[in-house]
Amino acid sequence: MKLHEITITVNGTRESVSVPAGMTLLELLREKLYLTGPKEGCGAGECGACTVLLDGRPVTSCLVLAVEADGKDVRTIEGEATDGQLSALQRAFIDAGAIQCGFCTPGMVMSARALLERNPHPSDAEITEAISGNLCRCTGYESIIAAVRLAAERGEK
Amino acid sequence: MIGTFEYVRVGSIKEGCEILVAQDKRAVALAGGTDLLVNIRNTGRSPDLLVDFKQVEQMNDLVTDSDAGVKIGACVPLNVIADNRPINERHGALAQAARSIGSYQVRNRATLGGNIANASPAADTAPALLVLGASVNVEGKDGSREIPIDELFTGVKKTSLKQGEVITDIVLPSLGSQVRSAFIKKQRVRGHDLAIINMAACYSPDTGMLRVAIGSCAVTPILLPEVAVSMDEPIDELVKRLNVVAQDAISPIDDIRASAEYRRGLVPVLLHDLIRYVLSPGGGRR
Ligand SMILES: Cc1cc2nc3c(=O)[nH]c(=O)nc-3n(C[C@H](O)[C@H](O)[C@H](O)COP(=O)(O)OP(=O)(O)OC[C@H]3O[C@@H](n4cnc5c(N)ncnc54)[C@H](O)[C@@H]3O)c2cc1C
Ligand code: FES
Ligand code: FES
Numbered sequence: 242m243k244l245h246e247i248t249i250t251v252n253g254t255r256e257s258v259s260v261p262a263g264m265t266l267l268e269l270l271r272e273k274l275y276l277t278g279p280k281e282g283c284g285a286g287e288c289g290a291c292t293v294l295l296d297g298r299p300v301t302s303c304l305v306l307a308v309e310a311d312g313k314d315v316r317t318i319e320g321e322a323t324d325g326q327l328s329a330l331q332r333a334f335i336d337a338g339a340i341q342c343g344f345c346t347p348g349m350v351m352s353a354r355a356l357l358e359r360n361p362h363p364s365d366a367e368i369t370e371a372i373s374g375n376l377c378r379c380t381g382y383e384s385i386i387a388a389v390r391l392a393a394e395r396g397e398k
Numbered sequence: 399m400i401g402t403f404e405y406v407r408v409g410s411i412k413e414g415c416e417i418l419v420a421q422d423k424r425a426v427a428l429a430g431g432t433d434l435l436v437n438i439r440n441t442g443r444s445p446d447l448l449v450d451f452k453q454v455e456q457m458n459d460l461v462t463d464s465d466a467g468v469k470i471g472a473c474v475p476l477n478v479i480a481d482n483r484p485i486n487e488r489h490g491a492l493a494q495a496a497r498s499i500g501s502y503q504v505r506n507r508a509t510l511g512g513n514i515a516n517a518s519p520a521a522d523t524a525p526a527l528l529v530l531g532a533s534v535n536v537e538g539k540d541g542s543r544e545i546p547i548d549e550l551f552t553g554v555k556k557t558s559l560k561q562g563e564v565i566t567d568i569v570l571p572s573l574g575s576q577v578r579s580a581f582i583k584k585q586r587v588r589g590h591d592l593a594i595i596n597m598a599a600c601y602s603p604d605t606g607m608l609r610v611a612i613g614s615c616a617v618t619p620i621l622l623p624e625v626a627v628s629m630d631e632p633i634d635e636l637v638k639r640l641n642v643v644a645q646d647a648i649s650p651i652d653d654i655r656a657s658a659e660y661r662r663g664l665v666p667v668l669l670h671d672l673i674r675y676v677l678s679p680g681g682g683r684r
Contacts (some may be wrong), residue, residue, distance in 0.1 A: 243404060262448070285436050286504050287590055298477075298506045304435050305507065308405050309450065352502070357635035373588065374501020 246310035251276065252320030260307040267291045269307035270317060282376070289375030292348035293317045299355040301374070318347035321354070329350040330354060330392045334393035337388035341379035349375045353389045362393055400435055403619045407453055411537050411566055414449050419539045419562035425449055425574035427564050429473050430507035432500070438539060457511070457566060462488075467522035467572040471622050472511025472565040476523075477502065479510060489570050491526035491579035491598040498522055500582055501590075511565040514550060517618075518592065523596035524551065524619035528611035532570050538563030551618035576603045578676045582668050583613075586655060594611045594656040597668045601627065601676040608676070610669070615661055622647055633674055638674070641666040 244259040251274060258273055270276045270293070282288035284303045291303045292317040321328040327335075330350060340346050349372060355369035358362055363371065366387045370380075377385060405428075408414035423448035428434055438444050451457055455626045457473040462484035470479065478665040479485055480497035499505055499513070514534070524547075532547040536552050539562055547568075550557050559565070573579075583596035593647050598612040622643050627636060633643045650661035 242403075245405065261399065262403055263399040263401045263444070265400055268399070284439060286500070288502065289503060293501055295506075299503045300506050301501075301503045303432055304504075306400070306405065306431070306435070306448075308407075309431075309452070313409075355502075369544045371502055374526055 245308045247308055248261075249310050249312070250314045252316055258307075260306055262306065263370060264307045265303055266293070266295075266305040266307050266310050266315070267302040269310075270315070276317050280347060281341050282344070283319055287376070288345075289348045289352065289372075290345055291387055292351045293373060294351055294355055296360065297355070299352050299374075307386070315398060316351070316354075321350060321393070329395055330357065333392035333395065334385075334388045335386050337391050339384040339388035345375055345377040345379075349377065349385060353385075356389065357393060361396075363389070365390065401438040401442075403438070403444040404447045405450065406447060407450040409452055409453060411451070411456065411564065414451050414454070414619060415538055415562055416449070418564070421447055423561070427451055427515070429509040429512035429515075430475065432504055432508040433512060433518075445626060451564065452509075459567070463572075465572055468570040469569045470510055470570070472515075472567055473509045474511075476500075476505040476508045476510065476513070476534050480505065485570075488573060488575070488577075489526075489530050490578060491529060491581040491600060492523060492570065494581040495522045495526040495596075495598065498596075505655055510568055514547075514568070515557060515559065515565055517551050517555050518594040519554055519555075519617055519619060520596065520614040521619065522581070522583060522593060522596050522613070524676065525596055525611035525613045526579070527568065527570075528619060529598045529600035529609040529619040530570050530573070531600075531609075532568055535566045537566050539624045541567050542566070544569075573600075574604055576600065577601070578603075580594045580672055580675050582672045584664055584668065591655065594663050595650075595668065597672055599672045599676045601673075608671070608673070610644070612644060612648060612665070614655075615650040615665075617649075619653050620647050627677070629677075631675070633670065637666055637670045638675060640669055644669065 242261050250259045280290040282290035286304045293302045352372050368386050379385045410627045426445045428448040428450045452473050457471040459471045461469045476496040486493040513521050534545045579600035581598045583593040585591050585593050593614045599610045601608045607624050611621045644665050650658040
């Protein structure tokens with residue numbers, strides 16, 4: 242099987258790797274770069290657990306080929322904290338009690354991150370719309386919406 | 399690993415078409431991959447080669463001009479269309495249909511070209527493009543041609559594209575500023591399921607003509623014959639009149655989403671909401 246040499250920037254670090262065409266971006270992140278924050282829930286674009294930012298826009302990384310990400314910028318949940326300090330958005334998720342089992346959280350935070358970057362003061366309806374591609378089986382969503390609202394109030398960009 | 403295919407990224411339409419033709423049926427075009435990759439994953443059947451057109455500049459252009467109409471590159475993601483101001487104002491049905499598809503993440507990848515080339519009877523942009531009178535520019539080894547949208551869909555997942563031909567862009571004719579269009583659908587779970595039934599309408603006050611198209615109710619999306627509307631006619635009468643035409647034109651089936659009977663029953667309900675909206679003066683936005 243032919244391997245493709247690709248270079249991607251992941252959470253600010255340039256990575257050069259060789260990947261087969263059939264490898265997804267999610268598999269590259271988890272199995273080659275050991276960034277196991279993004280999760281595989283469905284593998285088919287439905288659950289959002291694998292959400293990462295590709296050139297700043299949230300995508301389901303289970304439906305992106307690693308080769309397609311060549312030359313692009315990728316951000317994952319691992320890029321949220323700096324120097325061991327949680328981002329204000331992560332802090333808001335904890336303060337609002339928006340995490341139970343945590344399986345959806347890495348994707349949820351990345352969708353919220355992208356929302357706050359394009360719209361620093363979203364309405365509840367806009368928050369709901371932005372996370373509608375992220376399923377959570379535990380929280381009932383209310384606390385997640387409250388977390389994003391809290392992050393916005395605290396001026397998280 | 400999602401499949402055993404090879405991958406090539408092309409920089410021009412010509413390069414891509416040459417590969418598609420040379421590889422015959424072993425190669426397929428890749429746009430956002432939200433249909434193609436899911437399909438490969440679910441069936442376990444891979445083409446030998448995916449030809450990625452997303453980097454072709456021309457296929458990413460979106461040109462809106464109130465006189466000449468709108469030209470949307472086949473690889474423009476649905477979110478870009480949903481957020482485009484002139485399209486929302488002048489060709490509302492398409493912006494609404496694009497916004498209704500999947501989730502925000504899916505719409506960042508999914509393209510307009512992919513939605514129609516995939517030719518699902520439930521493709522949400524199809525009824526919108528039908529009522530807006532869109533046409534599709536395609537290119538292949540024999541050069542380029544234009545296909546009116548109502549001649550593109552020929553069956554379930556079948557189009558009139560020839561082997562090796564790709565959609566380069568979709569053109570919406572310029573419509574007067576008075577023209578109002580809208581899209582509506584019924585689905586089980588928003589963002590996570592295809593439509594049980596979807597519908598679009600476009601009304602031109604200048605000519606008094608109304609166009610309606612229905613999806614998910616036959617092997618292809620269906621454009622009903624245009625009807626003349628008089629403002630004196632009560633909405634309920636107009637819906638009744640259109641419902642007769644629609645029931646005759648559709649041939650819905652029972653499937654996992656709904657029964658044929660339920661789909662038929664929904665037609666007048668959706669027609670009513672949609673038509674009231676496009677006929678109401680000052681409409682255009684929901
Ligand atoms: C979670 C989820 C939810 C979804 N919800 C909806 C929904 O609500 N409504 C809806 O309509 N769809 C929905 N879809 C289906 C899909 O997202 C859309 O049909 C999308 O627009 C397909 O575009 P794409 O760019 O991803 O196409 P791809 O998957 O890249 O391609 C689809 C097909 O079209 C061909 N193709 C692509 N581009 C071209 C071109 N330019 N010329 C010729 N052939 C081409 C490919 O070879 C392939 O056969 C959903 C998908 C997922 C995963
Ligand atoms: S694992 Fe990607 S959307 Fe579910
Ligand atoms: S916290 Fe368990 S899935 Fe969301």
